[in-house]
Amino acid sequence: MSLIRVEIDGRLAILTMTNQPKRNALSEAMIEGVLAGLEQAQTAKVRCIILRAEPGAKIWSAGHDISELPQSHRDPLGWSDPLRVVIRAIEEFPAPIIALIEGGVWGGACEMALACDIIVATPDSTFAITPAKLGIPYNVTGLLTFMNAANLHTVKEMAFTARPLNAERALLVGLINHLQQPDDITAFCVAMARGIEQLAPLAIAVMKEELRVLASAHSITPRMFERVQGMRRKVYDSTDYEEGVNAFKEKRPPVFLGE
Numbered sequence: 722m723s724l725i726r727v728e729i730d731g732r733l734a735i736l737t738m739t740n741q742p743k744r745n746a747l748s749e750a751m752i753e754g755v756l757a758g759l760e761q762a763q764t765a766k767v768r769c770i771i772l773r774a775e776p777g778a779k780i781w782s783a784g785h786d787i788s789e790l791p792q793s794h795r796d797p798l799g800w801s802d803p804l805r806v807v808i809r810a811i812e813e814f815p816a817p818i819i820a821l822i823e824g825g826v827w828g829g830a831c832e833m834a835l836a837c838d839i840i841v842a843t844p845d846s847t848f849a850i851t852p853a854k855l856g857i858p859y860n861v862t863g864l865l866t867f868m869n870a871a872n873l874h875t876v877k878e879m880a881f882t883a884r885p886l887n888a889e890r891a892l893l894v895g896l897i898n899h900l901q902q903p904d905d906i907t908a909f910c911v912a913m914a915r916g917i918e919q920l921a922p923l924a925i926a927v928m929k930e931e932l933r934v935l936a937s938a939h940s941i942t943p944r945m946f947e948r949v950q951g952m953r954r955k956v957y958d959s960t961d962y963e964e965g966v967n968a969f970k971e972k973r974p975p976v977f978l979g980e
């Protein structure tokens with residue numbers, strides 16, 4: 722049974738994550754549901770997508786399914802990791818995707834929300850970049866998603882403290898586009914989508930792709946990239962990485978020794 726509800730109404734698709742018992746953790750199954758929903762939407766030639774959790778959710782998504790992270794000695798965020806696949810699918814989808822946020826957004830889900838084109842959130846929403854909580858060496862393109870969504874100091878504070886940013890601050894720093902009350906947020910997002918539907922889809926699709934290409938245009942040499950990959954490997958080979966994942970599974974605070 723899919724963990725995503727897909728509703729297509731004319732040129733609008735609403736994708737709803739429906740696995741609250743697991744806090745919409747981005748398991749392979751959940752991501753397969755999102756990818757299937759995007760495919761269905763593209764076949765239906767929709768002109769806007771809304772990606773959300775169920776109305777009133779306390780957690781939008783708890784991020785990467787920690788139980789599916791490799792134990793160690795393997796890049797947890799390699800090219801074909803499901804989280805990396807869904808981020809690229811969202812960025813490359815040829816129409817705007819509105820992230821309708823209620824509740825907490827954690828780790829890889831924070832990247833997935835920020836990879837969307839427009840973010841509308843309720844006042845109780847929070848956004849947390851969590852690799853430091855788990856000892857995970859986030860990957861280069863993942864950090865670029867965050868850098869494209871907020872200024873560097875904000876990204877550094879979120880990444881180095883792993884503390885959730887509240888919605889008010891997220892709006893202030895430009896991480897989100899709009900704040901809306903829970904009773905209004907669905908109608909607000911649908912109205913925005915209906916407005917987009919009336920505009921020229923080809924022009925919007927090409928501007929979305931141009932902005933993606935421009936936002937990803939950073940000069941990093943093969944030597945620089947290999948150096949960073951080598952540094953990341955030391956982290957995912959570390960006992961700290963194993964400790965972070967195990968501590969979550971054993972529901973205890975991690976003790977990081979820096980080795």
Ligand code: YXS
Binds near residue numbers: 746782828852854
């Ligand atoms: O014990 P059961 O079987 O009921 O399952 C529990 C949790 O284990 C499960 N769950 C998760 N399972 C896999 N991966 C997750 N990320 C995850 N989060 C939660 O859901 C059931 C209910 O969880 P519980 O009891 O903790 O719910 P709660 O309402 O008290 O607290 C909700 C959260 C989200 C505050 C709490 O579950 C939590 O802190 N989750 C982990 C958030 C997090 O650190 N996410 C980052 C995942 S790693 C990732 O995204 C990237 C790789 S990175 O870290 O690099 O950004």
